[in-house]
Amino acid sequence: xxxxxxxxxxxxxxxxxxxxxxxxxxxxxxxxxxxxxxxxxxxxxxxxxxxxxxxxxxxxxxxxxxxxxxxxxxxxxxxxxxxxxxxxxxxxxxxxxxxxxxxxxxxxxxxxxxxxxxxxxxxxxxxxxxxxxxxxxxxxxxxxxxxxxxxxxxxxxxxxxxxxxxxxxxxxxxxxxxxxxxxxxxxxxxxxxxxxxxxxxxxxxxxxxxxxxxxxxxxxxxxxxxxxxxxxxxxxxxxxxxxxxxxx
Amino acid sequence: xxxxxxxxxxxxxxxxxxxxxxxxxxxxxxxxxxxxxxxxxxxxxxxxxxxxxxxxxxxxxxxxxxxxxxxxxxxxxxxxxxxxxxxxxxxxxxxxxxxxxxxxxxxxxxxxxxxxxxxxxxxxxxxxxxxxxxxxxxxxxxxxxxxxxxxxxxxxxxxxxxxxxxxxxxxxxxxxxxxxxxxxxxxxxxxxxxxxxxxxxxxxxxxxxxxxxxxxxxxxxxxxxxxxxxxxxxxxxxxxxxxxxxxxxxxxxxxxxxxxxxxxxxxxxxxxxxxxxxxxxxxxxxxxxxxxxxxxxxxxxxxxxxxxxxxxxxxxxxxxxxxxxxxxxxxxxxx
Numbered sequence: 209x210x211x212x213x214x215x216x217x218x219x220x221x222x223x224x225x226x227x228x229x230x231x232x233x234x235x236x237x238x239x240x241x242x243x244x245x246x247x248x249x250x251x252x253x254x255x256x257x258x259x260x261x262x263x264x265x266x267x268x269x270x271x272x273x274x275x276x277x278x279x280x281x282x283x284x285x286x287x288x289x290x291x292x293x294x295x296x297x298x299x300x301x302x303x304x305x306x307x308x309x310x311x312x313x314x315x316x317x318x319x320x321x322x323x324x325x326x327x328x329x330x331x332x333x334x335x336x337x338x339x340x341x342x343x344x345x346x347x348x349x350x351x352x353x354x355x356x357x358x359x360x361x362x363x364x365x366x367x368x369x370x371x372x373x374x375x376x377x378x379x380x381x382x383x384x385x386x387x388x389x390x391x392x393x394x395x396x397x398x399x400x401x402x403x404x405x406x407x408x409x410x411x412x413x414x415x416x417x418x419x420x421x422x423x424x425x426x427x428x429x430x431x432x433x434x435x436x437x438x439x440x441x442x443x444x445x446x447x448x449x450x451x452x453x454x455x456x
Numbered sequence: 457x458x459x460x461x462x463x464x465x466x467x468x469x470x471x472x473x474x475x476x477x478x479x480x481x482x483x484x485x486x487x488x489x490x491x492x493x494x495x496x497x498x499x500x501x502x503x504x505x506x507x508x509x510x511x512x513x514x515x516x517x518x519x520x521x522x523x524x525x526x527x528x529x530x531x532x533x534x535x536x537x538x539x540x541x542x543x544x545x546x547x548x549x550x551x552x553x554x555x556x557x558x559x560x561x562x563x564x565x566x567x568x569x570x571x572x573x574x575x576x577x578x579x580x581x582x583x584x585x586x587x588x589x590x591x592x593x594x595x596x597x598x599x600x601x602x603x604x605x606x607x608x609x610x611x612x613x614x615x616x617x618x619x620x621x622x623x624x625x626x627x628x629x630x631x632x633x634x635x636x637x638x639x640x641x642x643x644x645x646x647x648x649x650x651x652x653x654x655x656x657x658x659x660x661x662x663x664x665x666x667x668x669x670x671x672x673x674x675x676x677x678x679x680x681x682x683x684x685x686x687x688x689x690x691x692x693x694x695x696x697x698x699x700x701x702x703x704x705x706x707x708x709x710x711x712x713x714x715x716x717x718x719x720x721x722x723x724x725x726x727x728x729x730x731x732x733x734x735x736x737x738x739x740x741x742x743x744x745x746x747x748x749x750x751x752x753x754x755x756x757x758x759x760x761x762x763x764x765x766x767x768x769x770x771x772x773x774x775x776x777x778x779x780x781x782x783x784x785x786x787x788x789x790x791x
């Protein structure tokens with residue numbers, strides 16, 4: 209790969225990263241907090257590509273003038289054995305560029321959630337719930353209070369949860385949401401089973417907002433043996449896919 | 457930016473010194489891009505199954521997450537290679553390698569990031585004349601013992617500060633042991649480092665950008681291989697079989713170590729995954745946290761790229777065995 213092609217690859221990756229981080233597409237892949245770093249990295253890549261092109265074109269001009277500056281273009285190689293142009297392995301960088309720009313895969317959903325066990329973690333103490341009716345909680349907060357606090361701190365309060373629906377261990381409907389701490393490779397689902405009247409024709413992966421109360425029932429996740437608490441729902445609203453699909 | 461805008465360069469790409477015209481890499485690149493854009497529909501349809509879709513999402517995610525750290529590491533390594541004189545490291549590190557190794561391990565605290573940044577930086581250190589044993593200790597320690605990773609470990613294991621201590625201590629021990637092991641048995645001929653002779657004759661800034669360009673393309677290309685294989689593992693390995701191995705304490709440690717290698721999760725996030733694998737003992741989860749930042753699929757690919765394949769084939773298995781042994785011994789003591 210010669211330097212001009214290398215410059216184009218750098219511009220492409222930088223551009224793809226910038227586009228993803230400015231458009232919100234990055235939220236399908238990494239946590240929101242990475243945005244400033246993604247923008248900075250994309251900008252540096254674009255600048256590196258621009259300088260490569262600039263030095264290369266300037267170098268080519270002086271080379272024609274009889275200077276030996278063009279020697280760099282060929283002497284660039286470095287004992288790895290890729291004698292002509294840059295590293296061959298750099299071609300592979302086209303794969304993520306195309307992945308980001310052309311195919312833009314969606315955020316992880318029910319398929320990935322079904323393959324991993326519900327990742328509820330215990331907390332050392334459960335503070336009383338803040339005011340609000342219905343009170344909106346994260347899936348993890350609800351599941352953790354339901355499983356490890358046995359619903360004591362939930363009481364009779366009306367709770368609102370947001371997530372997508374999927375089929376559970378005994379074919380009942382579950383509400384699920386993926387939690388991401390860094391990127392989708394570490395995504396873990398939190399699952400809550402739905403009790404009560406659900407809309408007809410519910411489709412896998414449909415996003416919903418449910419309002420309901422803690423019911424005391426539990427079912428076991430057959431992937432990791434973890435408990436999946438129920439919520440007894442009084443209201444289910446179908447909603448559009450939110451921009452930030454992961455809980456962090 | 458759209459892809460179509462990028463097709464402009466071919467016009468100016470006729471490299472002057474060629475005698476006979478044959479397609480250069482810019483032409484190949486342009487043709488490839490046009491082809492993929494034209495075939496976008498069929499390719500998208502063939503990727504529509506949930507498993508492939510999940511693979512693509514995980515693949516793109518691992519790379520998106522790694523790129524800021526890679527760029528950060530590459531810029532830092534370019535600064536080391538171009539702006540910091542070798543004499544600085546001669547002064548900063550004890551001259552005796554046996555002492556330089558622990559000093560370099562502890563110095564890993566200052567590189568706040570994950571493992572993608574550490575490989576190019578360690579490469580630049582070796583080129584700047586730092587003794588390889590110390591550079592490798594830094595390479596192994598820095599992704600595990602820096603403040604960001606330790607804080608995220610504390611957050612993932614609330615009320616269990618011994619996990620943070622265990623991770624830091626075990627990682628430093630493994631890094632030092634591997635550094636000394638290299639000092640005792642390592643051969644310089646296993647290393648195939650890029651010679652940066654071409655940077656020497658250049659002015660500072662052109663050399664800086666040349667170093668950034670080379671390292672991004674090189675380490676980045678290998679990162680793609682690592683991310684693709686890690687995404688395969690994420691899709692193929694069913695989490696249910698973990699249940700069966702968790703009950704055997706010895707097997708559990710080895711399996712968690714292997715899982716850390718295969719999953720290739722960023723060291724800033726691996727503690728959260730370890731915390732969610734509740735069926736495993738704390739020692740087994742410690743092995744996961746010690747092995748992951750030191751050796752995994754994407755690190756192996758990047759190490760092979762920066763230091764050469766002969767090096768990576770020896771260094772990676774040794775690191776794995778050392779990390780497992782140290783975790784198995786220190787785990788019961790510290791946790």
